[in-house]
Amino acid sequence: MKYYGKALLALAVLALAACQSASKTETAAAGSDVENDTCGAAQYQNYVGKPLSAVNSLRFDTPVRAISWNSAVTMDFNLHRLNFLADKNDTISKVYCG
CATH class of the missing domain: 3.30.10.10 (Trypsin Inhibitor V, subunit A)
Incomplete structure (x- = not known):
């Protein structure tokens, strides 16, 4: 049972990290619109x-x-x-x- 909890915790950390990098990409795309x-x-x-x-x-x-x-x-x-x-x-x- 301990392994399932650790796996869920690792999955949650990876999911949060993926969300953070996506928001930075949107900000960079908005900056390129001004240049173009x-x-x-x-x-x-x-x-x-x-x-x-x-x-x-x-x-x-x-x-x-x-x-x-x-x-x-x-x-x-x-x-x-x-x-x-x-x-x-x-x-x-x-x-x-x-």
């Missing part, structure tokens, strides 16, 4: 929290999508397209490439 900002989303992060209609007065050199919370959009991925995603209050919640 192909559509210029970083310069429009100040629009987060503003109404989605604020995008209408801007001029862009790249393709742009203003996405309402209940809009249907295509799932094609375009690194050079700038997306403004709004929540239920029609407030911009995220600006990203894709």
Whole structure:
């Protein structure tokens, strides 16, 4: 019976170690998104929290999508397209490439 307890303890330690390394990988991936900002989303992060209609007065050199919370959009991925995603209050919640 002692061997089962030790085996379970070793398995739990390995499982916790696996979870820790996965969270570090996600943080590294988020940092690489900033480096690969192909559509210029970083310069429009100040629009987060503003109404989605604020995008209408801007001029862009790249393709742009203003996405309402209940809009249907295509799932094609375009690194050079700038997306403004709004929540239920029609407030911009995220600006990203894709």
